[in-house]
Amino acid sequence: MKFLCIGCDTVMDFTERQLPGDGTFAAVFSCARCGREVAMLANPMETQLVASLGVRIGGRTLAEQPMELVRQQLAEGRDDAFVEPAPASRGAIRWSDDARQRLANVPGFVRGMVKRIYSDYAAERGISLITPEVMDRARADLGLEGM
Ligand SMILES: [Zn+2]
Structure with missing residues (x-):
């Protein structure tokens, strides 16, 4: 670039x-x-x-x-390396059916990345079930409007 x-x-x-x-x-x-x-x-x-x-x-x-x-x-190094709580494993996070449906609407070439962003967001906040409401909150918190 x-x-x-x-x-x-x-x-x-x-x-x-x-x-x-x-x-x-x-x-x-x-x-x-x-x-x-x-x-x-x-x-x-x-x-x-x-x-x-x-x-x-x-x-x-x-x-x-x-x-x-x-x-x-x-x-x-990272200034916050020792204050960040250990995130829960992404694999332990479940997706509700309607959240899955919404993820399926994301273009294929970025779907994995988008899924990871939401999974990280949930893991960092101890959220075990991703719903469309969680996705809305994540978008607002992370500045991802339009996704
Ligand atoms: Zn010039």
């Missing part, structure tokens, strides 16, 4: 990247010629989408390696 400064016809340089740990993502690109800056913000859903596509912000071209995210988090 690259950004082009149209006025200068120059590829902007990647200058900053933030992964605050809450799933949101910010990247700043700047033009070396005129100094213009552009910031890209992504909510957790969009961040996961980018990550799942293997796109590396900043123009990295190396192939992604297994467990990269885990190794990155080990290397960079």
Whole structure:
């Protein structure tokens, strides 16, 4: 992914990247010629989408390696690493019939990811049964309106 400064016809340089740990993502690109800056913000859903596509912000071209995210988090650390409660296993979470039905309406290529987002949301809050009401709450809490 690259950004082009149209006025200068120059590829902007990647200058900053933030992964605050809450799933949101910010990247700043700047033009070396005129100094213009552009910031890209992504909510957790969009961040996961980018990550799942293997796109590396900043123009990295190396192939992604297994467990990269885990190794990155080990290397960079997380401020809340020791305060986050251990999430319940996603596998223990059940889906109501109508929630399943709603999930089935999600386009196939993102369904697994969407399911994981809702499952994580439920696991983190000790919710064992995902219903359409839980999905509505998750969308509102996570800023996923329109899904
Ligand atoms: Zn420029």
